[in-house]
Amino acid sequence: MDLNDPDLRKEEFKKEMQRLILNDQNLTKLDLSFEKIGDEGMEALSEALKVNKTLINLELGWNKIGTKGMEALTEALKVNQSLIKLNLRYNRIGAKGMKALCEALKVNQTLIKLDLRSTRIGDEGMKAFCESLKANQALTNLGLSENKIGVKGMEALSEALKVNQTLTNLGLNENGIGVEGIETLSEALKVNQTLVNLELRYNVIGDKGIEPLSEALKVNQTLADLELSSNLIGAEGMKPLSEALKVNQTLIYLDLSSNRIGVYAMKALSESLKVNQSLIYLGLSENQIGAKGMKALSESLKVNQTLTNMNLSRNKIGDKGIKALCEALKVNQTLISLNLGMNQIGAKGAKYLSHALKVNQTLTKLDLSDNEIGSYDNKEVQEKNIQEFNLQEFIQSLKINKSIINLNIQEGNDLNIKKLYKIDNLIERNVNFQKKLTKSIKVGNFQL
Numbered sequence: 090m091d092l093n094d095p096d097l098r099k100e101e102f103k104k105e106m107q108r109l110i111l112n113d114q115n116l117t118k119l120d121l122s123f124e125k126i127g128d129e130g131m132e133a134l135s136e137a138l139k140v141n142k143t144l145i146n147l148e149l150g151w152n153k154i155g156t157k158g159m160e161a162l163t164e165a166l167k168v169n170q171s172l173i174k175l176n177l178r179y180n181r182i183g184a185k186g187m188k189a190l191c192e193a194l195k196v197n198q199t200l201i202k203l204d205l206r207s208t209r210i211g212d213e214g215m216k217a218f219c220e221s222l223k224a225n226q227a228l229t230n231l232g233l234s235e236n237k238i239g240v241k242g243m244e245a246l247s248e249a250l251k252v253n254q255t256l257t258n259l260g261l262n263e264n265g266i267g268v269e270g271i272e273t274l275s276e277a278l279k280v281n282q283t284l285v286n287l288e289l290r291y292n293v294i295g296d297k298g299i300e301p302l303s304e305a306l307k308v309n310q311t312l313a314d315l316e317l318s319s320n321l322i323g324a325e326g327m328k329p330l331s332e333a334l335k336v337n338q339t340l341i342y343l344d345l346s347s348n349r350i351g352v353y354a355m356k357a358l359s360e361s362l363k364v365n366q367s368l369i370y371l372g373l374s375e376n377q378i379g380a381k382g383m384k385a386l387s388e389s390l391k392v393n394q395t396l397t398n399m400n401l402s403r404n405k406i407g408d409k410g411i412k413a414l415c416e417a418l419k420v421n422q423t424l425i426s427l428n429l430g431m432n433q434i435g436a437k438g439a440k441y442l443s444h445a446l447k448v449n450q451t452l453t454k455l456d457l458s459d460n461e462i463g464s465y466d467n468k469e470v471q472e473k474n475i476q477e478f479n480l481q482e483f484i485q486s487l488k489i490n491k492s493i494i495n496l497n498i499q500e501g502n503d504l505n506i507k508k509l510y511k512i513d514n515l516i517e518r519n520v521n522f523q524k525k526l527t528k529s530i531k532v533g534n535f536q537l
Contacts, residue, residue, distance in 0.1 A: 102126065105119060122152070127154065127158065128156075143171060149176055155186060159182050176204040177203070177208060204232040211236065216242065225253070230257065231256060231258065233261055235264070240269045246274070255283060268294070271302055276305070278306075278309050288316045303332065307336045310339055318346040323351065323354065328354070328357050331358050335365065341367055341370065348375075351377045379405050379406065390421050398425065403432070411432070418448075419449060430458040432460055435461045439482065446483075446493065452493060460501070462498065462504065463480075463505075480508040483512060484515065496516055
């Protein structure tokens with residue numbers, strides 16, 4: 090529903106409730122987000138859910154649902170056997186509402202995805218919820234971000250994770266977990282055998298917190314996706330994490346964006362990437378890597394055989410750093426997506442990339458947006474840049490290269506529009522070439 094008139098919204102709400110009661114076969118998803126149904130509307134909806142057997146996805150975000158509404162929903166969830174996904178983000182559930190929901194989760198055996206982002210759970214609500222996690226055998230996806238879960242709440246969650254055997258995806262972003270919280274969670278990760286995706290963005294983990302987490306990664310055998318962006322991780326924290334990456338064999342996605350890795354820590358990380366055989370995605374955006382850090386990372390890319398996606402944007406790599414990276418791109422045979430946006434790359438750097446693209450035949454996506462390829466500070470620099478790079482280099486390299494199908498060079502680089510049209514045409518040619526290539530690689534009725 091998306092109606093501005095309150096009376097019309099009430100009428101539409103009644104109609105949807107009637108459809109639920111009558112088990113309308115076409116009503117499998119109901120989005121009531123931003124409808125301000127409150128506790129009263131939640132009570133009516135809960136009565137309908139008790140008899141409904143068709144609804145599998147229910148969106149209730151931003152609805153001012155409080156304790157009474159949650160108590161009503163709890164009774165419905167004890168009976169309902171069709172609902173699989175439930176979104177309750179940005180409501181007023183609180184500790185009392187959470188305690189009510191927990192009673193339902195102890196007996197409900199169908200709900201697999203539950204989003205409780207920013208629902209004012211707190212430590213008290215978290216303790217109650219974790220008791221239900223120990224008993225629940227259905228939930229696989231759980232969102233608990235933005236809930237001010239403190240040390241006590243994390244202790245309760247960690248104990249539950251040691252016992253729970255179904256949860257695979259857990260979101261804990263923006264909870265201010267801190268060092269103590271991550272220490273208890275790390276102990277759980279040493280034991281837990283089901284968790285695959287763990288989101289820990291904006292949690293003030295720091296260098297001290299990354300140490301116990303790194304020890305857990307050495308023994309954990311299930312975690313594949315770990316998001317650690319914006320956690321104040323610096324050089325000291327990268328040392329134990331780099332050692333863990335030498336041992337860990339399950340992690341395939343690691344996001345370290347917006348931390349404080351710096352130049353020297355890149356050397357430790359680069360050494361780990363030379364031996365790591367599982368990582369596919371590595372996010373290093375906004376980490377003060379610089380040219381020297383890029384040189385160290387480039388050495389690992391000459392050896393690494395698993396990384397396919399890298400985000401290196403906002404790192405002040407510059408032309409010197411790009412020169413080292415391009416030498417690696419001439420050798421690397423696995424990288425397919427590379428983000429180099431906002432890296433102060435100028436004419437020289439673009440020229441180095443042009444030479445690398447003539448050799449590299451695996452890279453398919455390249456982001457060069459918001460650099461300094463066509464920007465000039467004064468007439469002298471302008472003449473120098475024109476002399477060194479007039480975009481013709483890129484055009485020539487793309488005439489040879491057949492793999493690049495997604496190139497962002499036009500945004501924020503002040504380049505010649507006519508030449509950009511030529512680049513677009515060559516990219517379109519590559520897209521068509523790759524499509525034909527994919528169709529041609531067939532064995533019988535099977536496409537490889």
